[in-house]
Amino acid sequence: MQTHFLSRFSSLCLGLLLVSFSACAQQNSNARMIDQSSKNLPRTEAIPESEKVVKTDQEWKQVLDPQAYQVLRQKGTERAYTGAFWNHKAKGLYLCAGCDNELFHSDTKYDSHCGWPSFFEAFRPGAIRFEDDRSHGMVRTEVLCAKCDGHLGHIFDDGPPPTGKRYCINSVAMKFVENK
Ligand SMILES: [Zn+2]
Numbered sequence: 001m002q003t004h005f006l007s008r009f010s011s012l013c014l015g016l017l018l019v020s021f022s023a024c025a026q027q028n029s030n031a032r033m034i035d036q037s038s039k040n041l042p043r044t045e046a047i048p049e050s051e052k053v054v055k056t057d058q059e060w061k062q063v064l065d066p067q068a069y070q071v072l073r074q075k076g077t078e079r080a081y082t083g084a085f086w087n088h089k090a091k092g093l094y095l096c097a098g099c100d101n102e103l104f105h106s107d108t109k110y111d112s113h114c115g116w117p118s119f120f121e122a123f124r125p126g127a128i129r130f131e132d133d134r135s136h137g138m139v140r141t142e143v144l145c146a147k148c149d150g151h152l153g154h155i156f157d158d159g160p161p162p163t164g165k166r167y168c169i170n171s172v173a174m175k176f177v178e179n180k
Contacts, residue, residue, distance in 0.1 A: 036138050037139045042121070047126050071151060072148075072152075096152070096173065104119040117174070
C-alpha cells in the first residue's frame, strides 16, 4: 500500500518536474529571440483611405504571379541572390509590384552584399509603413507598401549614411521603371 502511494507520489513529482522544465524551455526560447528590430524608425505619413488599394485574396491571386503573391500577400521571402534586382544598377524608380506605388529611387540603392536589393531611404514618407514582426524566432520590423499593404521586406539598423538604415526588400515585390 505504502509502496503504491510512494510510486504515485514519485510520478506526480516527475510530472511536476517535467511541466516546470517545459515552462523553462518556453521561457528560454523566448529569451533566445534575436532582436533585429530597427530602432528610431524613419518618419512615415499615413495616406488617405481613398488612395488605398484594397482587393480580396482571390483578386490578388488573379493579378499577381505566384511568386509575387507569395511574398506580397503571404509575407514570403525570395531566396538570397535569386531576385531580379539584388545586383541591378540602372537609374530609375522601383514601384510596388502589386499597386505601382513609388517605393524607392535607385539613388538610395546600395550594395549591402546580403542578396536582396537594399536601400537606405524610401522614396517619400508616405510610400511605406512599418509593423512589428515576431515570426521565425526573431524580432524584426516589417516594411509594407503604404498603398496596398503588401509585404515588401524588413528594415535594419546596419545601413550606410546618411540614414544608417537598410531597407532589405524582395525583388519580386517590385517592378522597375528606368529613367529616360
Ligand atoms: Zn503596393
